[in-house]
Amino acid sequence: MRIGCPTEIKNREYRVGLTPESAGELVNAGHEVWMQAGAGAGIGAYDAQYRDRGAKVVDTAEEIFAECEMIVKVKEPQASERAMLREGQLLYTYLHLAPDPDQTHELVESGCTAIAYETVTGPRGGLPLLTPMSQVAGRMSIQAGAHALEKAQGGRGVLLGGVPGVMPGKVVIIGGGVVGFNAAQMSAGLGADTVIMDLDPTVLEKVGTHFEARASTRFASKANVEEAVAEADMVVGAVLVPGAAAPKLVSRAMLSTMKPGAVLVDVAIDQGGCFETSKATTHDDPTYVVDDIVHYCVANMPGAVSRTSTYALNNVTLPHALRIANLGWKEAMRTDPHLAQGLNVHAGRVTYPAVARELGYDELPIGQAIA
Structure with missing residues (x-):
């Protein structure tokens, strides 16, 4: 199979779909890998x-989209990339379709x-291809929120860990899954007064046992x-409903009850x-400010x-990329029902139930x- 990896073009997106090592694994398995020139520069990986490692380096994304059977990316395809997708082509990347009707429509139209x-999904449950980025985002949420809390950034001027004789900042984390757990590790490690909230008593027991006091x-x-x-x-929003739009847990009316300069990290x-x-x-x-509350919502x-x-991402995405390339996507999914759950759009139809339900498509x- 000919596999292409273009340079990411989303704002300040420096990741790349394939590391040199991953490209080499695909080449060693008998496949062609086409990389866009400069695609790996943001991680210090050069042409x-x-x-x-045996990959071919080409100048433009247009060459990759025109000639490659499978496109491997990190972020959802931007409008200019979606315009280059074609019928029968495989796209393997993060999509997050439920809150994005324009992207969904254009992927459906592309075929x-x-x-x-x-x-x-994973054999032991969970979402293993999302997990490493959730770990990173959870840890970064506290760094980003702590910076936004500084007075010069519009925040309350609170140091999360406090100092002797001064109370630490209070961090509320809504959601005790992978993002929330990793956010709590950072928050507690800094010495903040940390509260983890969840609706699942089993999750609360798990995180409570781990963090103790x-x-x-x-x-x-x-x-x-x-x-x-x-x-x-600081409030960290860390709630996920797989494939569906996130529930709105903090209303605008609640902002008026918050301390001016407090930070929301979504x-x-x-x-x-x-x-x-x-x-x-x-x-x-x-960041932006609504009703004196600083919002950090970097996507x-x-x-x-x-x-x-x-x-971290390639550690979990490469095995599936190899399986798809070696067997073809249909056979790969027939023999791996967990990979099959990744199918969101096929041949002009939405295949993921939560996306179809959220955006009004016939599933x-x-x-x-895959039959």
């Missing part, structure tokens, strides 16, 4: 390193087969969320965000630590698509 990293847990009822948010210096922004006042921002312009947070993120069942 010569890809050539050394391509789109496989989303974020909905591939370093963080507290609280059931995420509406009343408890309202009370915790009002007391917080890690769920890729799925539409879990704060009513959230809108996607970029690394160039990461590709892990792109800022591109080398760490790319290698083509995955089983029929």
